[in-house]
Amino acid sequence: MKNITFYGRFEADILAGRKTITLREASDADFAAGDQVRVSRYEDDVFFCNIEIIAITPVQFAVLNDQHAIQENMTLAELKQVISEIYPGLNELFMIEFRLL
Numbered sequence: 705m706k707n708i709t710f711y712g713r714f715e716a717d718i719l720a721g722r723k724t725i726t727l728r729e730a731s732d733a734d735f736a737a738g739d740q741v742r743v744s745r746y747e748d749d750v751f752f753c754n755i756e757i758i759a760i761t762p763v764q765f766a767v768l769n770d771q772h773a774i775q776e777n778m779t780l781a782e783l784k785q786v787i788s789e790i791y792p793g794l795n796e797l798f799m800i801e802f803r804l805l
């Protein structure tokens with residue numbers, strides 16, 4: 705089974721179904737619809753759930769909108785700040801939509 709990591713501060717939102725997408729650079733988006741993926745925390749690699757990938761869609765940082773932010777359980781300003789810190793200067797992102805298993 706493939707694996708993806710999330711920062712621990714997002715674990716509760718994922719487990720509650722409040723966070724249903726993640727935006728990643730290409731090298732971190734090697735998934736396809738239907739993949740079942742093991743999810744662990746980035747900081748300590750502790751497993752916390754499995755997800756199913758619903759879709760992978762290219763999206764540019766410049767066109768991120770409120771709908772993306774809602775799906776991340778953030779404001780748009782917070783989302784842009786988070787992305788800018790993780791991927792400074794990167795415009796080409798991939799939206800990974802997922803559901804909890």
Ligand SMILES: CC(=O)Nc1ccn([C@H]2C[C@H](O)[C@@H](CO)O2)c(=O)n1
Nearest residue numbers: 709710711714726727728776786790
């Ligand atoms: C190693 C690494 O990049 N890990 C990441 C990347 C992104 N996230 C979260 C942060 C935001 O909520 C979305 C959008 O990138 O995904 C993460 O938890 N861990």
